[in-house]
Structure formats: C-alpha cells, structure tokens
Amino acid sequence: MRRTVPHPSIRPVRRWLPGSRLGRRAFVTQALVAFGGVSAAVQFAGQLFPDAVSRPGPVLAGSLALCLAWGLARSRQPTCVRQEFTRPGMTVVVEEGDLFDRPGHLVVGFTDTFDTVVGDSSVINDGSVQGQLLARRYAGDVRRLDAELAAALHGVAPVATETARDKPRGKRARYPLGTVAVLGSRPRLVFAVAYSRMGNDCVASSNVRDLWTGLERLWDAVRDHGELGRVTMPLTGAGLARLYDLDEDSLLRLILLSFVVHSWERAVCRELHVVIRPGELGRINLPETGAFLDTLAAGARRHV
Template identity: 60%
Template sequence: MIRRLPGAARVSRRTTGAFLRHTATAFGGVAVAGQFAGPLFPRGLPAPGWVTAGSAAVCVLWGAYRARPVPLVRQEFRRPDTTVVVEAGDLFAAPGHLVVGFCDTFDTAPADGRLIHEDSVQAQLLRRRYDGDLDRLDAELSAALAHVVPQSRELRADKPLGKLDRYPLGTVAVLGAPPRLVFATAYSRLGRDLVASSGVEDLWFGLNRLWDAVDRRARTDSVAMPLVGSGLARMDYLDQDSLLRLILMSFVARSREGAICRELRIVLRPADLANVSVPEVRAFLGSMAEGLAGR
C-alpha cells in the first residue's frame, strides 16, 4: 500500500540501501575477526558450516536492525506525561488507535473516485480495516452517530451522490472496539460539487473535538493520525509543514488542561517529507515542551 504513494519508492530504495550497507559492514567485521581468530584454531573451526551460517544470520539481523525506520522526531512532555512522535511510514501499521478524517456527510462509497479518492486514508480504511465491506463500515458509522442530530439534510437533486445528512463540523464517530478504535472525525464540508473544503478555524475546532473524544476513550493509549487537512480546498495556502505545526500546537495547547493520550503519532506520507523541515519541527516541539515544564 505504501509503495503506491508518491515518493515511497525513494524511501524504499533508501531503506534497502541502508540495509545492504550495514549488512556488508557487518560481514567485513566478521571477516576481519576471522583473520585474527584463525591462529586460535590451527585445526580449523569446529562445525564450520554452522559457524558460517550463524555469522551470516547475525550480519543480516544487524543490517536489518540498523536500517529499521526510526522516528523523525520524538518529544516527551512532562506535566502531563505524554509523548509526541512524528514519523514517515504506513499509518495502518502504527500501533494503537487511528484517526481518520471524514467530511460532514460521512460519505464512504468511493463512487469511482468522485467522492472518495482511491489513495486517500479513508479509502485505505475501507480496504484494510473493513476488508472492503462498505455495509459494515456504514453500520458502525450509523450506530456511532445515532446520538448526534444532523445539522441539515440535502435534497437528492442538489447532491446526486452519497449521503444526504450533514453533521456539525467537529463531530467524531468512534468505530470498532479497543484496542484498535477508529476516531472518524468530520473536519471538512463536502460541497454540492463533491469537493471537500475546510478552513483553519474549522480544522482547529475539529481537532479540539477530536482531543475531547480521545480523552474520553483512549487516555492511556497510543493514537496515530495522518497529516489531516492536506489537499483540501481552501487549505491550499497551508503547506504540509504549516499543517503539521498546527496539529502539534492544537494537541499541546489542549494538553495543558490534562493528558489526552499516552502517545500521539503523526504518520507522514513519504511524499510529505520534502515539505517538512524536521529540524524545525524538532525545535518547535522542544520549545513547547520547555514551556509546559516551566508552568
């Protein structure tokens, strides 16, 4: 799945190159060690086949360990105790609960890409967490939204595809069961032209409602979320770096009132990496951590 995202091939090549480089270095170290150890075994190594196989296995494991993906940024906060991780990779492989953005109609049917793009996080949710079972996803959404009064209802003539009920921005539908909940949060409005749009105030308000839901259902757990807001109409003037800082600022500001969750992971697509300054994000989180510690 991650290979189909823009830039993923570059990340994959970099990881493979690192694996080969570290494995080769380990083999070189074993070879040098063998030269020094040779005089200690004038009659040859005992069970040379097993020694060779074991050495090869150790070298491969060492290469895999050194080439493993590591967080781009990891910042621990005190008072309250929580950790923020920014990493690149596969959102659906991250541990803990998931955050998935929806529009205010909570549409789920792709409609040949006119409603839901096939590479979007929402489309991946349907494929990877619900095995393509649209009815099951819709049933869970309906149950989660049963207590929420729709804000309005569209006419079929005005909205030819998808669902008609509109829910208030900031509505969060909690799907599934622990330990893998899905926080489906509505932070954008789907226009009658089927284009989703959101503004900074809408996104900030939606994030605050999201933190409230996470606080109620996942305070002691880890929560992973994508870079929400990227690609939405009316948000194009904010690049990925600005969106990331907005999310981080919202989380830290809300955390001043108390711990929201044990760990927040923001998982970036490989394509987003070119537009995110990792050193500046690290410094940004560090400064906020110092500010919280000095309260």
C-alpha cells in the same frame, strides 16, 4: 527537559531527499558554505605554500568535489523526531511511514456528511486515508463501515439535510463540523473526525478554523474513549480537503500545538504519533519540527 531524538523503536535514519524543495535548498546552502570555507583555506595555503597551488585545475576539481560531498552529507534529513513531555507525561513522535502499519488508535478525517462511497472514486478517493481505511481496516466492506458510522452518530442531530436534487450522490445528512464518530473497539479504535465540508458537487473543502474545531473535538473524544492509549494520525488536512491556507510545515505545527494545549488541561493520551507519507516528508523540515516540539515542552513546564 529532553531534546528531540529519533524514536527508539525505529532505526535512526537520515537521508537526503533529492527530489524535494527542502533537500535541494539544504544541499545548495551547505555546498555554498563549504565553498566559502574551502576558498579561504586555498587562499591561505597559497600564501604559505605557493608551489602547492600552482596547478589550479586539480585544486579546483578537488575543491568542488569536497564542497559537493559536504553539501550531501550536511543536507540529509532525519525521518523521525521524538519529544518527551514530563508535565504532562506524554510522548509526541513525528515519523515517516505507513499509517496503517502502526499500532493503537487511529485518526481519520471525514467530511460533514461522512460519505464513504469509494468504488469509482466518484465521492471518496480510494487513494485517500479514508479510502485506505475502507480497504485495509474494513476489507472494502462499505456496508459495515456505514453501519458503524450510523451507530456512532446515533443521537447526533444533523444540522441540515440536502435534497436528492441538490446532492444526487452520496449521503445527504450534514453533521456539525467537529463531530467525531468513534468506530471499532479497543485497543484499535478509529476516531472519524469531520473537519471539512462536502460540497454538493462531492468536492471537500476546509479552512484553518474548521480544522482547529475538528482537532478540539477530536482530543475530547480521544480523552473520553481512548483510555490514554497510543494514537496515530496522518498529516490531517494535507490531502484532498483543499486546505490551501497552510503548507505542510504549518499544518503539522498547528496539529502539534492543538494537541499540547489540550493536554495541558487534562491528559489526552500517553503517545501521539503523526505519521508522514514518504511523498510528504520532502516538504517538511523535521529539524525545525523538533525545535518546535522542544519549545512546546518548555512551555508546558512553565504552564504547569
């Protein structure tokens, strides 16, 4: 079993995230560890060489500088981890970057109404992944995106239809949570998965059960249409879907667990890349994510 290592296509990078909770906590922890070690060393040196520590000012300043330097060096976080699974044969990568710069198929979260209006952000926020999909994959052509969604959803029966009075803005047909509309063409399909409910006030909401259902249907669709090609997805559920039940670390582990469990049954794809926005990276403990992936790889070997 191979340990998690940086993705080979990306220069191995470790950096300190000073504005993040994890970065500050790691820095303080490592600095305190260093302080304990330095204090013990100074006391020991004082017993052997009393003249060397007769001037406490320089000794204290040097000790503090050493502790701060140690804390900075040891609290740097990796920006990507990679895990190879031999059974089934696949690779999982969690990395920082721009989702839309990555090759392969793309996963984008939608609501159960598959709303797309972005213009004034009254329905879909133009800063969301779905808003970026419209801007960067469809050049802002909402009609083309709507046409592809309608074609992909043809034959899927809505579970309800809102009235114009109840939902005056956006689309009104509601599809089952977990519905996946497959857009575009290979090798760059878009898997539009409905994992949240669009309220009549145009506010999306979701929960752990809805997300798990959406992920189950997503992996089935990727298996059926993706031809084992590389799949790239964001930290689905961390945006505007109001999924408050999980923090970013727990959300990432839920996604990874769902993918690996489904891959035990039959291969979903050869590579899954979960791309983290730079602003989200400071809230995710990537070393612990690497350890979690390593545990899943060991479990996969036992399962097979």
